[in-house]
Amino acid sequence: MKNFLTSLFYFFLGLNLYGQSSTNIAKTIRVNYHFMLKGNGTGNFNEVTDGDGRIYSGYDWARNQVLQMNQQSDQNIQMKIPLGNTLPVLDKNYNYVLDAVYFWRDDNTYYYYQADNAYTLYGQDKGSVMNVLIAETTGSTVVGGAANNVSIAIPVSGLLNKYIKMQNEWDAYLDQWNNLGYFSGWAQSLTTSHEFGHLLGLNHTVLYGSGAPCPVGCPLANYPNVQGSINYSCGDNITDTPTAWDITSSNNCTEHPGIFNAATNGLYFSNNLMDYSNNLCLSPNQIQYIHSGLELGNRAFTSCNAVANDLSLCDVGYPKVSYFGKNILVGNCGTQSDITNREKIDIYYSQSVELNNIEIRADSQLEIIFEPVCSF
Ligand SMILES: [Zn+2]
Structure with missing residues (x-):
């Protein structure tokens, strides 16, 4: 009987994990951004400017990219091929939250071909936040990227190292200012959305x-x-x-x-997000697969998973943008916690937040957001 029940348990477990994951439950993925600068601090966005004189920081640019990726995730369109197909157009129901933004000044990790080494050296919160490395390639303004570790399996041991390396985001940004007089970023964000599709387990369709x-x-x-x-x-x-x-x-x-x-x-x-059409269609089974992954190995990267444990901090602020915890305690450390210099900080909690000895300046903001723990 015990074996029978055990088999039954695994049968339902398998059915749940691979067949009927809850695509109706919205899931949010934690991401951080790393700007790879030259040793002298040039060649990319920095903490204050776009590296070209405009007051538009790496924080601003990363926020905009995550916002656009969320807009792209909030849309779906009819799959174009096969012609005349009647596949339903389902909600993707997954989103991203910006966890932190880092700036690294190192001539040995500036270029795209050095990005794997950059992740080894500077990757943060490996296994719970998906890392995005913003690097450069000489002589090109074409944005492209690659995803590392597309498995959605639960790791038997060790961390699931999930990261994306992107090339020429900064060049493309400057190119738009120089040639158009403004910056949109939509197509570049779509390229990053595509790379995230890989990290979430999908391959190209054709x-x-x-x-x-x-x-x-x-x-x-x-x-x-x-x-x-x-x-x-x-x-x-x-x-x-x-x-x-x-x-x-x-x-x-x-x-x-x-x-x-x-x-x-x-x-x-093909107009699939996972081909090279710069479009955003995902099929029902692709969406199903992403959600299955977020309930398996990628679960560790969800924000609802991050609000399951208590968190105690002395100070809040950059480079961290978002904090996650069950019962969160801030500022019981003697020194005052300051949110200033255009910092925008979000605190996500599932049970309680206690703030002590904290000052928020007029140019900055703190938002406190309730988020329930995962229900899958
Ligand atoms: Zn690809």
């Missing part, structure tokens, strides 16, 4: 992990190099997103869904 189009076994007028033999395993293994072969066979090998074809105005071009 491309290899590296971004090369999946071979489809037929010559393509617009991209002859992807002829190859058909590779059915290239893609995302998500059942409701079509493969490159599904699409090319449906259009008689005239257009690959991973390559924009100007002749058809991209009729068969």
Whole structure:
């Protein structure tokens, strides 16, 4: 009987974790940003300015990117391919919260190719906050990135090191000011949203992990190099997103869904967040997979998980932006805690907050937000 009950337990556990995760429960992911500066403090956003004379700090830029990623997460659109499909357009129901912003002055970690080393040296709250490294590449203003560790499994031991390295965000920002006279950032934020899609467990739907189009076994007028033999395993293994072969066979090998074809105005071009379309569609099963992950190995990165333990602090303020705890006690340490110099601090609590000996200046703000512990 015990074995039977144990089996039953694991049956339901498995069903719950892999089949029916609660996509209806909103989940928030903690993220921090690292600006990689040159040793002399130039070459990126800093604590006060954009590194080019404007009073627009790395804090401001990171806040804007997280805000835009949340706007992108709050939207979904009909999947374009296969043409005429009637897949439902579901709420993604996941968001991000900015945990902290760091600035590192080190010539050995400034460039994108040095970013893995930067994470090893400077990564913060590994295993509970997803780290974003903002680095540069010489001679390019094209924003791109890579995600480290896309597994959603619960780690058997050790930490789940989840981080993204992004290149040329700063260059793209300056490029927009110089050429347009303003900064939007939407497309760059979408690229980061895409990289987070990887960290949350998703792969490209019609491309290899590296971004090369999946071979489809037929010559393509617009991209002859992807002829190859058909590779059915290239893609995302998500059942409701079509493969490159599904699409090319449906259009008689005239257009690959991973390559924009100007002749058809991209009729068969994937609009999935997880391809290179700079668009934001996610299918129901992709959303399901993200939520499954957030209930498994990625659970440790959710804000509702972070408000399960008590927290006691002497001082609050930058570089931390958000604090999380069950019963939170601030300022019982003798020295006064100051929130000043344009600091904007958020405290998320699930049970109580006690503030002592704290001063908040007019140019700054403190927000205290109730957040219940995870219900999944
Ligand atoms: Zn990608």
